[in-house]
Amino acid sequence: MKKPLLVLSALALGISSILTPVTATAALPLTVNNQQMPSLAPMLEQVTPAVVSIAIEGKHVSRQRVPESFRFFFGPDFPTEQVREQPFRGLGSGVVVDAKKGYVVTNHHVIEGADTILVQLSDGREVNAELIGSDKMSDIALLKLEDADNLTEIKIADSDSLRVGDFAVAIGNPFGLGQTVTSGIISALGRSGLNIENFENFIQTDAAINSGNSGGALVNLNGELIGINTAILGPNGGNVGIGFAIPANMVKSLSEQILEFGEVKRGVLGVQGGELTAELAETFGYETNHGAFVSQVLPDSAASEAGLKAGDIITSINGKQIQTFGELRAKIATLGAGKTVTLGVVRDGKEKTFKVTLRESSQAKVKADSLHKGLAGAEFANTTSSDGVKGVKVTNLDERSMAARYGLQKDDIIIGLNRQPIRNLGELRKALDKQPNVLALEVQRDNTVLYLVIR
Template identity: 70%
Template sequence: MRKKNLFVISALALTVSTLMAPLTANAALPITVSNQSVPSLAPMLEQVTPAVVSIAIEGKQVSKQHVPDAYRFFFGPDFPTEQVQERPFRGLGSGVIIDANKGYIVTNQHVINNADKIMVQLYDGHEVTAKLIGSDKSSDIALLQIDTPKKLTAIKLANSDKLRVGDFAIAIGNPFGLGQTVTSGIVSALGRSGLNLENIENFIQTDAAINSGNSGGALIKLNGELIGINTAILAPDKGNVGIGFAIPSNMVNNLTAQIIKFGQVRRGTLGVQGRELTAELAQTFGYDTNQGAFVNQVMPNSAAQKAGLKAGDIIIAVNDDPIRSFSELRAKVATLGAGKTLTLKAMRNGKLQQFTVTLSASADNLVNADDLHSSLSGAQFSNTTVNGKAHGVEVTQLTKGSLAARSGLLKGDIIIGLNRLAINNLGQLRKALAHPPKVIALEIQRSNNVLYLIIR
């Protein structure tokens, strides 16, 4: 699995360990051995482990090497300045079935990055090819889908905002390709950030043994509900030291819902700049704890300004869920999605204030057409909706004289079809152009008219 620097391996894997703290009767399901009641996680795990799968990928890694100028001297100025090499690679990871009826599986984006083929191995050993529905690099989430006659088992998602430090946690995954492995521990910390792993960080920290290959696996509660997707470990020596990190289930739920609906994450933005709150800063602004997000600046015409937020406010809750840091606020806002309305609680001059905010769309939601098809170069696209439902892909930016402009596209055009295939979102357009036909007929809605543009 691809490794990431900064002490951290982005692949989390689980190794077998024993539960060190005593369990209460409510914490585990008891079984009887030799007429004695013995606490065991086995009954719960028998219900949950079929929902955790192993993922194997195949792909090609493209590398470019500069050709020395001497080659151009001997072979002429037309000799290429770069050599492109393709090297096949394979990778292993884990995934979690979150919808048994539709075959949806969530994993990490880095698990399937650059994959040409994705194979999912179910708990019973059955293998099936998966297709990528969508992914988000900033939050390291990817959504796959499989189609199989096999009866699937899904994990129920818990409310990760209700977690407490000290709650028991069990990790399930595929460490080092050994096969499904279960380890146990506790929630060591919440709201971890600053690891320089991904752009959006709001991790659950756990001491459940995790090792390379466990990325995309499940972190669950004692009742079998999913509290997080294992993503990284702190590993100076590339081994487990009891510090692992998982993406909270509430973030996973928000992100996958957007991918299913729009084919991508529609990131929301509040429009504030801020910093972590220190005890000294809190005292200066009439607040008696360092839990919260300090607002340095409110951007003009932003969602925050429209709601009435001001510089110097200390945001302490989102939708009644406590905010521990500015990083946690940023992660929650970014994953809730554009257009979402939420309630913020903030301290201002020592008094509690409440604000209702409708999140704006982030510039990250724009997609460069170059990433979709070379003939559309010069355009930027974003999803558009009508009455809350996905309704095509809008041309939001267009460079004058570009290939996209010369093909007849105009700013404000909405792509609703391609070669008689309905296009509702960017995910569908990306999929349709993954292996483009020789002739592309784009069905365009322009004001109240519908027309076709032919692109070669």
Template identity: 60%
Template structure:
């Protein structure tokens, strides 16, 4: 990356500007000492068409005050949760032009009933939510459009502190805006912004509305999805955070394949190594994830990991804390094999671990069809079909007739083996939808419009 960008012309530019006439008609030189002026414009001309702005609208439930008579009389008949409309703005990145896939943050489109994607060329399209993951704050949308421009995705594992970074997004609804800076830190975690954190920190200005936008390198390749800022009143103070592109790619691949994130787990609990713990345990290392307990029959136990081990690398990449370890493992899918480097009794060891599925692998069914709102679905691990793992009282899904434990086996006489197949089947249907449901030993059809 640095071979294509020299700092020398910048220093020359400063010297040249000092001797320019001060009146407004003075023209900047095209060259200084025979060298072209440095500019990000050629790169941005290629990258910015792949970055979009996102407008959302919807309603969300508002908690009501406590009813003093509820203790005596229970919930009054007809009492409904209060809903209030909301509108929001964010950004997104086109990662697949042919399929119209757009990546953004989950918090940008969460609970939205209407999602509009606005391209740099002025076109606007309604987007469909393919899937999302609240723990890592990633969501995948799809639009139907021609002549889209996709962004090339770089391997964020190759980043170093000090690498140049450029943030592209639509802050404050102003329209597409570009800011620049450097990678300030890697593997940031423990910020309590998301449940799974492994952030890139940058001083490229990120503000409200930038969420879901692109963090790119000087080649215009995606290195991260801009997600959060740290500053008073939501303003930029040079500390912004982005989800690494490699983490994003792992999660999106799972959503595309399965319709959900099938998160892999090690089955350990622990703490981050610090000076106090290192002294108490007489350790010669000050960074890593300390394993305090290994769950029975877990992936970690099967791989031979023991309490007292210190995990320092995942697939050859350093791990500085237990939170960073959790973030890296949490973005890798169930069934995938990872190589861990650990310290045991002062000796370095490498072990291969095949991650097991997280026990709560299910998604909100509203992502698939509005009439399924209120249900949670999971691919059937004991056979084919999709299991209704939970259903909310008085929800649209309950009104359709779905109950907890139902297995959706087909849609309009088309068999569905898993969540991905159910999603694909529902995308193609316009009008009445007939769900083929297995309930115990009974087969029935439920109609949705």
């Protein structure tokens, strides 16, 4: 049986009109038989200015290695690889979350590979945007609008308080048509296992979703942001009434981490497990199958330090119930390293609580190939040296790479670039975004500090 296609690129929740048109002179609500009829118009008038359209331009770069026979015939100066650039354009949506500072949240896949990002506001103004940071694994990106004033921001709701059946309204830019609104309900919560992103805890809605709406807003009837639209389930990229949004609480946590660190400092609990079946629940003295079953607690982890054990059933995080192991994984990962959380646990049929301080993921690594050609072949991660110095550590290095030729070594810690302190990957990425012609890397190697010049 053919599986339905998950359409990801440039998608968002669109909105099909449910309102009766009124004339420009009709400022009052629509009335029938002298009774006021319900309308979303007053709420939308306040919210829609906070939803923007995003247009990007970039280049897809492909590299093909040139056969050695070419160099034999054309000489040693003949290039070792052939580089091709293919221009592309894309459309999406975004949401203003801080009007004073000009911050806009969208999806990572909306701006991935973009060289230029142009944001069109609801009043028609066009503003250039700078990428502050993004996280591919959760599909969130944070932009900053340049020289923009008189912005409208959207208030962020507590998405953990959502219930299936709550009304939801989606706002975005489907097919590049311009701002469009659709309505529906919350169809399901805590959706995961869709292989759309690495960390999935989606809100599912039946509000119409179409291409171009990725990064748009899913709001409640109070006009508060409850999610960022990200994907649809459909055979041909069109709406079939199954759309997904990233919960607002996840968006808020990820955005705050990007602002503070330039990246997402992913939290790690240190457990392995799976979904809780009815049979497992009965075996371990639990009455429902809502929760996350812990099959193993990793040694020297946050979970083992807090006292969690294999066979525990985690039922809540900070007092909010969780439905699946996928939801547990996504929420823990996006809460951030260093955060202390309270876990509700059922052990041997009895309810317990544990306070756990999350560790930082050791998998928070970045390949340097996309940062600068002179750093190609190296892999970086944030670190803190034994004497408390923060920087970017070379965790892996291809000995035949360009970075190795310039003298970079495994376990080197980059602490500065062009006389500018570097304390984390976000700062390194931001410094390299300026595209300096020469990199003067300040490197701590063992107990010495040295400079490596990369051109």
